[in-house]
Amino acid sequence: MHLPRFRHLSATSFEEAVSLLNEYPDAALMAGGTDLLPRMKYRLDSPEVIVSLKALPADSPSVTPEGNLALDPLMTLTAVNRSDMIREWAPLLSEAAQRVATQEIRNMGTLGGNLCQQTRCLYYNQRHSFQFVEPCYKRGGEICYFIPKGKKCWAVFMADTAPPLISLGAQVKIIGQGIRQILLEDLYTGETEKPLAMASGEVLSQILIPKAPGNRGAAFFKSTLRGGLEFATLSVAAVLDMEDDGETCSTARLTIGAVSAAPLRVRKAESALTGKRLSKELFSQVADEVVAEIRPVPHHGHSRAYLTECLRAETRHALCSAGEGIKKN
Amino acid sequence: MEKRPGKQLLELTVNDEFYELAVEPQETLLEVLRNHLGLTGTKEGCGTGECGTCTVLMEGEPILSCLTLAMDCRQKKIQTIEGLDRGEGLTVVQDAFLQQGAVQCGFCTPGMVLATTALLEENPHPSQEEIKKGLEGHLCRCTGYNKIFEAVEQAARGKSRDGDLGSV
Numbered sequence: 263m264h265l266p267r268f269r270h271l272s273a274t275s276f277e278e279a280v281s282l283l284n285e286y287p288d289a290a291l292m293a294g295g296t297d298l299l300p301r302m303k304y305r306l307d308s309p310e311v312i313v314s315l316k317a318l319p320a321d322s323p324s325v326t327p328e329g330n331l332a333l334d335p336l337m338t339l340t341a342v343n344r345s346d347m348i349r350e351w352a353p354l355l356s357e358a359a360q361r362v363a364t365q366e367i368r369n370m371g372t373l374g375g376n377l378c379q380q381t382r383c384l385y386y387n388q389r390h391s392f393q394f395v396e397p398c399y400k401r402g403g404e405i406c407y408f409i410p411k412g413k414k415c416w417a418v419f420m421a422d423t424a425p426p427l428i429s430l431g432a433q434v435k436i437i438g439q440g441i442r443q444i445l446l447e448d449l450y451t452g453e454t455e456k457p458l459a460m461a462s463g464e465v466l467s468q469i470l471i472p473k474a475p476g477n478r479g480a481a482f483f484k485s486t487l488r489g490g491l492e493f494a495t496l497s498v499a500a501v502l503d504m505e506d507d508g509e510t511c512s513t514a515r516l517t518i519g520a521v522s523a524a525p526l527r528v529r530k531a532e533s534a535l536t537g538k539r540l541s542k543e544l545f546s547q548v549a550d551e552v553v554a555e556i557r558p559v560p561h562h563g564h565s566r567a568y569l570t571e572c573l574r575a576e577t578r579h580a581l582c583s584a585g586e587g588i589k590k591n
Numbered sequence: 592m593e594k595r596p597g598k599q600l601l602e603l604t605v606n607d608e609f610y611e612l613a614v615e616p617q618e619t620l621l622e623v624l625r626n627h628l629g630l631t632g633t634k635e636g637c638g639t640g641e642c643g644t645c646t647v648l649m650e651g652e653p654i655l656s657c658l659t660l661a662m663d664c665r666q667k668k669i670q671t672i673e674g675l676d677r678g679e680g681l682t683v684v685q686d687a688f689l690q691q692g693a694v695q696c697g698f699c700t701p702g703m704v705l706a707t708t709a710l711l712e713e714n715p716h717p718s719q720e721e722i723k724k725g726l727e728g729h730l731c732r733c734t735g736y737n738k739i740f741e742a743v744e745q746a747a748r749g750k751s752r753d754g755d756l757g758s759v
Contacts, residue, residue, distance in 0.1 A: 263638030263657075270599070270616035270662045299619075299658045300639040312616075316663040340652070364728025365706065367640060369652045370659070490727030491641070 263303045269311045276437050276467045279313050283463045286311040291465060293336060294371035296363070297379050304389050306401070320372070323347045330433075330470040335374020339423070340365075342373050352471055354426040354482035354499055361484045362422045364491045374466045377424055377434070377446070381417035381454045381523055382493065383408050384562050400455055409560065415454040418520055418561045424450070425499035425519035426482045428527065432471045438464035447517075450524035457523055475512075477504040479587035481580045485572055494520040495564055496573055498580040502540065508591040511535045516548075516577070521558035521569060528552045531577075540588070545581040552577045603664055605630065606674030614661045621645045621656035624671060632672035632701050636730070643729035646702035647671050653709045672701035675708070679758035684708050684746045686759045693742035695733035703729050707743050708756055716747055 271289075273279035283289050290309035292298050293316075301307045320336040323345055331351045333342070342348055342359040349356045362368055362376060385407040386400050397403035399415035406412035424446065432446045438461055446469070451459050460466070484497040497519035505512045514535035519525045531551040538544055558569035598613035605628060612627050624630045624647070636644030638657050645657040648670040675682050681689065684707050694700050703726065710717060710725035717725065722743045731739060749759070 265617040265619065267615070267617050270660060272662070295660065295663075296640055296655075296658055299660075303639055312660070314660065314663055317665070364643065365725055366643060366646055366653045366655045366728045370654050490724065
């Protein structure tokens with residue numbers, strides 16, 4: 263399968279990438295290329311110019327003067343998984359990076375690229391040249407083929423590394439006209455056609471993870487059919503921060519991925535954990551509350567009923583696993 | 592609209608040989624290997640990163656040549672299946688695939704062999720689970736995978752004359 267024609271420009275810094283993106287408004291930014299190039303082969307995107315970041319070496323993780331762990335978005339997912347520092351600070355990110363796609367794609371795909379993935383759908387992500395049907399919402403039409411009664415696009419955001427980073431309270435730095443720093447969860451708009459709150463001349467330049475308080479339990483679970491080479495059926499990232507007594511939860515963060523156009527924090531369910539003594543019974547109750555709070559979007563052949571039960575089971579599973587990581591006094 | 596430039600010069604190292612070529616910006620590494628260099632051992636399967644057939648090693652790490660722009664391979668060392676041939680016969684991994692019957696139609700084999708070579712370089716004694724994880728990106732429609740896993744296990748046990756993954 264051939265790519266459409268384009269101009270290839272190589273950026274040697276994030277600042278140069280920003281100025282090239284401003285110079286060529288129809289340019290696409292490419293880090294690993296594993297999301298963009300298949301889209302281009304399917305002719306879902308045909309940018310005039312590709313601004314490649316492949317020649318830019320990724321910095322190793324470091325600790326900022328404010329005490330945050332700073333990650334270069336150009337780290338490959340393999341490098342994220344292999345980093346001892348990330349494993350120590352954010353084991354669930356390390357786990358999530360290892361669950362993305364395949365070894366080859368993890369060697370190419372970057373952390374920033376994963377966070378800036380496009381939303382996907384079984385109908386949309388394929389070649390359309392052989393089809394004699396009207397385009398769907400995401401292709402500029404007025405119909406959703408996946409949910410035929412849908413009045414809008416129902417594509418799903420499926421990146422695996424976003425839920426753990428949101429549960430860890432991560433922030434991202436974005437270079438554009440100036441530098442702005444926002445919470446990662448605010449990067450996601452929830453709109454399927456424009457899932458990222460970034461202008462076309464902006465580049466994700468750093469990911470900051472705050473230092474974990476003393477006693478924390480955390481877990482990430484990705485549910486899949488095959489176990490490899492697959493986008494998530496759904497994913498759950500749970501972070502439980504504990505009081506000094508080791509039994510009461512001071513802050514809980516629970517993020518669900520691949521059930522909507524953005525990763526979702528389940529705030530009601532989180533507040534049901536805060537200030538409580540943790541137990542398996544409480545985790546089961548919270549899993550029921552998550553199911554009441556979220557209505558999963560059916561995707562990739564999974565029905566809403568299946569996803570709902572899957573969500574209940576995986577949430578309980580993730581909370582119990584996070585609970586086991588808590589140090590008892 | 593601004594006129595697009597045509598071919599651009601690219602310096603590339605493939606199988607320890609240095610090449611200087613003129614390529615179109617939209618050409619993938621796969622297309623350059625097959626169409627410019629005649630290295631047709633690397634196959635195109637899906638073309639969109641779902642099958643692993645086009646796997647080559649870049650700086651020793653397996654990557655998908657169908658999703659790598661040739662222009663992004665400047666200063667990089669590429670190894671294809673042809674690069675395993677040092678004129679001394681089959682490597683330990685190739686020999687194990689042959690002996691275990693891990694090759695039927697052979698289309699996925701170049702990718703499988705390179706991914707296995709990279710896996711065993713990094714982890715000389717992988718468990719069954721680690722083998723499955725290492726080869727998760729490679730589809731084979733013939734063998735049912737068991738023979739391939741057995742071949743990887745045999746390769747992990749086997750040693751070449753020099754004690755590495757070179758020729759048997």
